[in-house]
Amino acid sequence: MKKPEIDWIIHCCRNSVVCDECCDVENGFVENACNAHTHGMDRYNHPDFQLVLALPDEEICRILSTFGLWVQQGRRFSSGELVSGIYEDCDVKLETFIETGRKLFRVVIPDKNNVFPDDGNCMYPYTLQTVPTDLLWSKDCVLS
Numbered sequence: 001m002k003k004p005e006i007d008w009i010i011h012c013c014r015n016s017v018v019c020d021e022c023c024d025v026e027n028g029f030v031e032n033a034c035n036a037h038t039h040g041m042d043r044y045n046h047p048d049f050q051l052v053l054a055l056p057d058e059e060i061c062r063i064l065s066t067f068g069l070w071v072q073q074g075r076r077f078s079s080g081e082l083v084s085g086i087y088e089d090c091d092v093k094l095e096t097f098i099e100t101g102r103k104l105f106r107v108v109i110p111d112k113n114n115v116f117p118d119d120g121n122c123m124y125p126y127t128l129q130t131v132p133t134d135l136l137w138s139k140d141c142v143l144s
């Protein structure tokens with residue numbers, strides 16, 4: 001079988017990473033938050049994906065790439081959908097958020113008790129996943 005061609009990119013904007021836009025070292029995110037997202041799902045007439053929990057880079061890429069491959073293979077997702085197959089022991093949820101002016105699906109991960117952040121008993125930092133993208137900074141990114 002032909003190896004799938006990765007025709008999307010993943011931006012992982014997080015603290016201590018040099019920002020593509022402004023070439024400054026990013027350090028403005030709220031602790032445990034980041035703005036990792038794909039570009040290129042529009043090729044498949046599908047919203048891009050975002051992750052805002054500051055997981056290790058490899059884990060962020062694994063999750064976002066899994067969604068990318070699924071879309072490439074023809075799967076279509078909708079807002080509010082629970083999706084299995086990312087983690088063995090829990091589902092993740094897709095929620096619509098805005099990232100630099102475009103609508104995308106944020107991949108929302110439940111805490112270790114399998115509680116999603118829209119439930120009041122969810123643990124920090126998982127609760128950060130309800131925060132709009134542009135409020136995940138403790139100060140604004142220095143876009144020149």
Ligand SMILES: [Zn+2]
Nearest residue numbers: 011037038039
């Ligand atoms: Zn980007």
